[in-house]
Amino acid sequence: MSGLALTFTLIFVFITVLVSMRQKLGLEKDIMIGTIRAAVQLLLVGYVLQFVFRTENLFLIIFIIVMMIAVAAWNAGQRGSGLRGIRWRIALSIGATEALIMLLLLGLGIIEPASQYIIPISGMSIGNAMVVAGLFLNGMKQDVLASKGEIEALLALGANARQAIQQCLKRAVKASMIPTIDGMKTVGIVQLPGMMTGMIIAGADPLEAVRYQILIVFAFTSSAAVTSIILGLLSYRLWFTKELQLRLQDSR
Amino acid sequence: MSILKFDHLSKRLQGSSENQPLFSNVSAVIDEPERIALLAPSGQGKSTLLRILSLLDCADEGDILLNNVSFREWQPLHWRMKAMYVAQQAVMLPGSVEDNLRIASRLHRTVFDNDYARKLMADVGLHELDWCKPSADLSGGEKQRVALVRSLLLYPDLLLLDEITASLDPHSKVAVEVMLAELHEKQGTTYIWVTHDLEQARSVSNRVWFMGEGTLLEDAPTGEFFRSPQSEAARRFLSLADREEGEKCQA
Numbered sequence: 001m002s003g004l005a006l007t008f009t010l011i012f013v014f015i016t017v018l019v020s021m022r023q024k025l026g027l028e029k030d031i032m033i034g035t036i037r038a039a040v041q042l043l044l045v046g047y048v049l050q051f052v053f054r055t056e057n058l059f060l061i062i063f064i065i066v067m068m069i070a071v072a073a074w075n076a077g078q079r080g081s082g083l084r085g086i087r088w089r090i091a092l093s094i095g096a097t098e099a100l101i102m103l104l105l106l107g108l109g110i111i112e113p114a115s116q117y118i119i120p121i122s123g124m125s126i127g128n129a130m131v132v133a134g135l136f137l138n139g140m141k142q143d144v145l146a147s148k149g150e151i152e153a154l155l156a157l158g159a160n161a162r163q164a165i166q167q168c169l170k171r172a173v174k175a176s177m178i179p180t181i182d183g184m185k186t187v188g189i190v191q192l193p194g195m196m197t198g199m200i201i202a203g204a205d206p207l208e209a210v211r212y213q214i215l216i217v218f219a220f221t222s223s224a225a226v227t228s229i230i231l232g233l234l235s236y237r238l239w240f241t242k243e244l245q246l247r248l249q250d251s252r
Numbered sequence: 253m254s255i256l257k258f259d260h261l262s263k264r265l266q267g268s269s270e271n272q273p274l275f276s277n278v279s280a281v282i283d284e285p286e287r288i289a290l291l292a293p294s295g296q297g298k299s300t301l302l303r304i305l306s307l308l309d310c311a312d313e314g315d316i317l318l319n320n321v322s323f324r325e326w327q328p329l330h331w332r333m334k335a336m337y338v339a340q341q342a343v344m345l346p347g348s349v350e351d352n353l354r355i356a357s358r359l360h361r362t363v364f365d366n367d368y369a370r371k372l373m374a375d376v377g378l379h380e381l382d383w384c385k386p387s388a389d390l391s392g393g394e395k396q397r398v399a400l401v402r403s404l405l406l407y408p409d410l411l412l413l414d415e416i417t418a419s420l421d422p423h424s425k426v427a428v429e430v431m432l433a434e435l436h437e438k439q440g441t442t443y444i445w446v447t448h449d450l451e452q453a454r455s456v457s458n459r460v461w462f463m464g465e466g467t468l469l470e471d472a473p474t475g476e477f478f479r480s481p482q483s484e485a486a487r488r489f490l491s492l493a494d495r496e497e498g499e500k501c502q503a
């Protein structure tokens with residue numbers, strides 16, 4: 001795509017601003033900020049990727065992946081505000097998931113050990129893990145509040161933290177996985193995945209694009225499961241005080 | 253050696269203005285197995301005190317000792333198995349009646365004493381209850397009794413009973429009273445029983461704690477408390493209750 005063509009895409013921004021102004025939505029400022037940020041971020045990423053693909057430096061690849069995990073953890077951690085130390089726990093669970101997926105993909109020779117494959121696939125799987133972690137924390141928050149009576153009944157009977165919160169954990173893990181599993185059922189029919197679409201537009205053979213998409217979809221399901229289970233194990237104690245009393249989040 | 257001792261407990265409510273604590277300076281000692289009735293007008297913090305005594309809630313100040321050891325040195329879950337709180341609102345755990353009865357042995361990996369469970373269920377008047385019934389389908393009074401039996405299966409030394417007969421018919425109420433008296437007699441179980449039923453308080457206790465004016469205002473043998481309450485608040489509490497009783501009889 002030429003630079004001129006790219007500039008023309010600003011027409012879409014223009015339309016949005018117009019709608020916002022006519023309908024008095026008051027979104028003009030946000031649209032402008034969003035437009036600039038999207039353009040700058042994406043262009044920057046393009047240059048970074050170009051540089052990484054050319055140099056193929058292992059440390060650079062690792063650095064980028066660590067950055068992605070950090071940003072994802074920080075983002076998902078906003079769902080768990082009030083839980084102290086939740087962010088590094090999210091980072092750890094997403095990191096473990098990423099490590100597992102890369103180990104399998106590279107170890108079994110499913111993808112070639114080149115940054116061209118490693119980085120986009122990592123990005124997508126970390127992004128998915130971030131969404132799953134956010135869903136898990138949200139689910140826990142609501143479930144713990146709703147099951148307060150049950151949890152306290154168990155505590156009164158001398159249950160430990162794990163036993164008292166087991167049912168909530170189970171339900172939250174399940175709830176966090178459902179969107180990924182549902183997505184797997186409808187993929188290709190209801191929505192064409194962005195990655196596949198992108199590959200096809202860039203000129204790849206649709207069948208080749210579909211193969212990578214299948215890889216991504218399968219990897220996502222296991223990454224969803226692994227992320228929320230690890231996060232559950234790392235974080236369940238945070239719902240209790242050190243005196244083993246339920247800590248409720250609603251006040252903060 | 254004392255069974256339970258607490259010293260200068262105070263509790264401020266979360267979110268309320270700081271100046272007025274719910275209660276403060278609450279102290280008492282239980283030296284030998286006793287039957288205590290905890291009385292107070294609604295909202296004085298009876299449930300809160302019981303929850304603090306079972307470490308389900310924390311006091312802002314003060315110390316609690318169980319068997320002469322401060323709560324700071326206990327594992328909360330070991331403490332709770334000895335000082336068992338039976339809640340005002342009985343919460344059934346998912347599953348059947350039997351699942352609920354077995355919960356304690358499942359949590360602590362002990363053998364489930366079927367005979368003892370059957371005996372306790374019969375004692376509280378639930379010998380005919382089907383153990384396979386989903387616990388969610390039980391009536392309020394049945395839930396309260398199942399919750400009580402579920403707790404008793406842990407053989408607690410100290411029972412913190414929060415209005416556990418509030419939704420029972422007179423007959424089952426007496427059954428529960430008799431059973432708890434027997435537990436006290438035979439196993440030396442101590443209980444602290446919150447109740448709004450003065451007739452019940454009189455018959456199930458040998459000692460009364462009365463909470464008022466933001467503290468534990470009176471601590472006296474049952475007979476003495478009902479005959480000659482020391483504080484103005486207690487006198488008012490008893491006379492008000494008497495009047496209500498009279499009105500009920502007239503109606």
Ligand SMILES: Nc1ncnc2c1ncn2[C@@H]1O[C@H](COP(=O)(O)OP(=O)(O)OP(=O)(O)O)[C@@H](O)[C@H]1O
Pocket residue numbers: 265266274292293294295296297298299300301340
């Ligand atoms: N978690 C809580 N957060 C804020 N306030 C609370 C909380 N629990 C109890 N309270 C308040 O503390 C006060 C005492 O409550 P508590 O349940 O201990 O009273 P009670 O003496 O048991 O009353 P009742 O006889 O009606 O059961 C009440 O005013 C109640 O609103």
Ligand SMILES: [Mg+2]
Pocket residue numbers: 298299300340414
């Ligand atoms: Mg109460």
